Each structure stands twice: as C-alpha cells, then as structure tokens.
Amino acid sequence: MKKFLALLILLSSLFLSGCWDKIEIDERAFVGGIYVDVLEGGKSKSGDIKSFYEQDMNNRLKVIFTIANPKAIAGGGEEGFITVEAEADSIPDAIRKIGVRLNRTPFFAHAKVLVISKNILKDSKVFRELIDYAEREPDINAQVNVMMLDGSIDELVKIKPKLDIYLVTYIQGVFNNAQNLSYIVPIKLLQLTAQLNAGEKAYIPIITVKKDEIEIKGVALIKDNKLYKTVDEKYLRAFQYLNSQLKGGRKFINYNGTSVSYFIQDNYRDLYVKDDNGKLKFILKAELEGYIENNIFSKEQLEKKDLDKMEEILSESFKLELMETIKYFQEDVGADYLGLEDYTRKNYNKVYKKFKDNWDEAFKEAEFEVEAKAFIRRIGSKK
Numbered sequence: 001m002k003k004f005l006a007l008l009i010l011l012s013s014l015f016l017s018g019c020w021d022k023i024e025i026d027e028r029a030f031v032g033g034i035y036v037d038v039l040e041g042g043k044s045k046s047g048d049i050k051s052f053y054e055q056d057m058n059n060r061l062k063v064i065f066t067i068a069n070p071k072a073i074a075g076g077g078e079e080g081f082i083t084v085e086a087e088a089d090s091i092p093d094a095i096r097k098i099g100v101r102l103n104r105t106p107f108f109a110h111a112k113v114l115v116i117s118k119n120i121l122k123d124s125k126v127f128r129e130l131i132d133y134a135e136r137e138p139d140i141n142a143q144v145n146v147m148m149l150d151g152s153i154d155e156l157v158k159i160k161p162k163l164d165i166y167l168v169t170y171i172q173g174v175f176n177n178a179q180n181l182s183y184i185v186p187i188k189l190l191q192l193t194a195q196l197n198a199g200e201k202a203y204i205p206i207i208t209v210k211k212d213e214i215e216i217k218g219v220a221l222i223k224d225n226k227l228y229k230t231v232d233e234k235y236l237r238a239f240q241y242l243n244s245q246l247k248g249g250r251k252f253i254n255y256n257g258t259s260v261s262y263f264i265q266d267n268y269r270d271l272y273v274k275d276d277n278g279k280l281k282f283i284l285k286a287e288l289e290g291y292i293e294n295n296i297f298s299k300e301q302l303e304k305k306d307l308d309k310m311e312e313i314l315s316e317s318f319k320l321e322l323m324e325t326i327k328y329f330q331e332d333v334g335a336d337y338l339g340l341e342d343y344t345r346k347n348y349n350k351v352y353k354k355f356k357d358n359w360d361e362a363f364k365e366a367e368f369e370v371e372a373k374a375f376i377r378r379i380g381s382k383k
Contacts, residue, residue: 029104032081032168033066034144035153037117038126039087059087060126063094064157065106066167080165083157091133108140112168113175114189115149115156115207121220121227128196128225135193142190145175147207148220148227155209162213171207171214178205178216182237182249182264185219200224203231203337221337229333238325241267241286242338250293253313255306261293262314262374273340273348280355280366282340288318288374307376314374322370329363336363 039062064085084102088094095106114134120127134140149156161170178184184205187195195202206218219231219239231239240246251262272283292310329338341359344352355362 028107030068031065031108033113035064035115037062037153038119111141111144114144114146117149124225144189151209183217185245235325238321264290273344275351280362283369286372291378315372319372335360
C-alpha cells in the first residue's frame with residue numbers, strides 16, 4: 001500500500017508541476033509594438049471542404065512587430081529594437097511565420113502599443129477579427145494602447161527616434177504628452193473591447209507620420225466595427241471633458257489685447273438627467289481649476305477685478321466650447337459618443353429604460369443646459 005501511495009504521489013507531481021513548459025527569459029523576444037495593415041486584394045479563401053494546409057491560406061494582412069534588442073540597449077547602441085514582419089492571413093499566422101525565423105519566442109505581455117491602419121478600419125470583418133483575437137489571446141497585454149495610423153506602417157517603423165533608442169518608448173512618450181495636452185482621448189485594448197461589446201461604438205486616437213517624426217492628435221470614431229468619422233480638433237478638449245477623460249492642457253483667451261494661457265490642473269462636473277415631457281434633458285455643471293502661465297502678469301500688476309474678469313471670460317468661453325461640441329455630436333456626428341448613455345444607464349436607470357431602444361435618436365433631440373465656472377488659483381506655475 002505504501003509503495004502504491006508513493007507511486008501515486010510521484011505521478012501526480014509530473015502532472016501538477018507548473019514549470020514543465022516554462023520559457024526562460026533569455027529565450028523570449030519581447031514585443032513592444034504590434035502594427036497591422038491590410039494588403040491590397042488580400043481576402044480569405046473559401047470553398048468546398050477539403051484538406052487544408054498553411055500554404056493554402058491567403059495573405060490578407062501585413063503584420064510588423066518591434067522587438068527590444070537587449071544587446072543594443074545594454075551597449076548603449078543607437079537602435080534599441082529590431083523589426084520583424086510577415087504577410088499573413090491573421091495574427092496567429094503571422095506569429096507562426098515570424099516564429100520560424102527567430103531564435104526567440106515572441107512574447108506580448110509587455111506590448112505597449114497596438115497600431116492598426118486606417119485601411120483595417122474600412123473593413124468591419126477584418127477589424128473585428130483582429131480585435132476579437134487580441135481580446136481573447138491571454139499573452140497580449142490588455143492595457144496596450146490602441147491607435148489608428150493614418151499613413152504607412154512601413155514609414156512608421158522606419159523612424160529613428162531623436163531622444164530615444166526604442167521606437168515604442170518614443171511613441172508612448174508622445175502619446176502621454178498628447179494626452180496631457182488634451183489632443184487625444186487614450187484608449188486601451190480592454191476599454192476598446194468593452195465599448196464595442198456594449199454597443200458597436202468606440203473611439204481611438206490617431207497617429208500620423210510627419211517625415212522622421214510622429215504626431216498623435218485627433219480621435220477616430222468607430223461605428224458598426226468600421227471607421228465612421230474623425231473628430232474635428234477644436235472639439236477634442238470638450239470631448240474629453242464630457243467623457244470624464246480630461247487630464248489637463250492649456251486654454252487660451254484674449255484679455256485686453258493679450259493672449260492669456262490658462263493651464264488646466266483639475267476639473268469637476270455634476271450631470272443630472274431627466275425625462276422632460278418625453279424628451280431627454282441633461283443639466284451639466286462644469287468646473288475648471290488652473291493657473292495663469294503668462295509671466296507678463298505679476299501680483300502687483302493684477303488687481304482682483306482683473307482676475308474676476310478673466311475667470312468670467314474663461315467660464316463663458318468653456319461654456320460655449322461645451323455647447324458647440326454637444327451640438328457638433330448631435331447634428332454632425334448624429335450619435336452619442338460622449339458617454340451619456342452609459343452614465344444615464346448607471347445613474348438614472350429609470351430614465352434610461354424609457355429611451356434605451358432608440359438612444360441615439362433621443363440624444364439628437366435632447367436638450368442641454370450648461371453652466372461653467374473656471375477658477376484661477378494662482379499666477380505662474382509655482383506658489
């Protein structure tokens with residue numbers, strides 16, 4: 001009996017061991033960026049059921065991975081990454097094709113950016129397949145930042161960053177700056193899939209190549225798994241604010257012939273929703289807090305009445321900005337990308353149930369009442 005138990009324990013250890021298929025860290029190829037485009041004329045093959053081999057697949061996609069180059073990074077080389085690419089039917093097919101050419105196993109847990117071309121977003125089937133795979137693949141980082149590339153992925157991956165040796169950290173740095181300056185609304189893979197699964201509407205930031213640099217500015221709207229519209233740049237700050245995504249940035253006003261720079265540090269909002277005789281009504285109370293950056297103003301030059309007047313101008317200007325953005329989405333876009341449906345569902349469910357079956361139409365006809373107040377806390381960035 002004792003021999004039997006010992007044998008059973010020994011066999012169990014073989015099956016319960018958690019390290020039997022481990023991959024050593026020096027055997028991994030750490031993928032930082034995933035870049036995907038559609039090949040012209042590429043379509044999946046279909047037809048009668050028959051034996052099917054990898055070489056029978058058509059190449060629909062061009063897939064590029066940027067992989068950290070540990071040797072160059074450790075040695076302080078100019079290029080801290082390599083690029084590998086494949087023409088493939090899908091991401092798994094690309095991994096297969098790239099894997100047989102690398103001496104390391106592609107590892108995606110530390111990926112920072114997923115860049116999909118504008119052409120991908122023109123084909124709802126290809127886009128949805130790509131996002132579904134990324135969502136279900138456990139090795140892909142769910143916190144990866146997703147962007148739409150308006151341009152060529154070949155040009156993007158050829159960029160040599162001026163202040164960095166790794167392309168992904170350069171993109172991520174520009175991305176963070178754009179977010180802090182209110183030029184984009186960031187979206188991670190987990191958020192994107194949640195938006196698409198909730199109602200077939202989503203948004204992602206736009207990246208473009210400018211000679212040997214990149215620019216991340218603007219937002220692409222997705223509807224029914226395809227590119228729907230791009231948001232006009234002047235509406236981006238209010239768009240972020242209404243989606244509770246505003247991090248900061250500068251707002252300029254004219255005061256006595258001088259362009260005054262107001263840096264937004266904090267923002268708050270109270271939003272009330274009600275059914276006004278069969279029509280949606282939103283009451284928005286908005287607040288901004290920040291400081292005046294211009295060094296031409298000093299405490300000796302500015303009196304309280306000047307600060308009060310500038311606060312009044314800032315408040316009115318932000319109110320108009322909010323109203324114009326809301327009108328833009330009601331009339332030009334014709335759909336609620338402002339997060340109002342989700343907010344109403346969570347906080348005013350009784351109202352939401354009445355309009356949920358025809359929400360976008362109700363949004364286009366909705367009435368908005370907006371109050372805005374901007375506070376100047378100091379002059380200059382330091383106390």
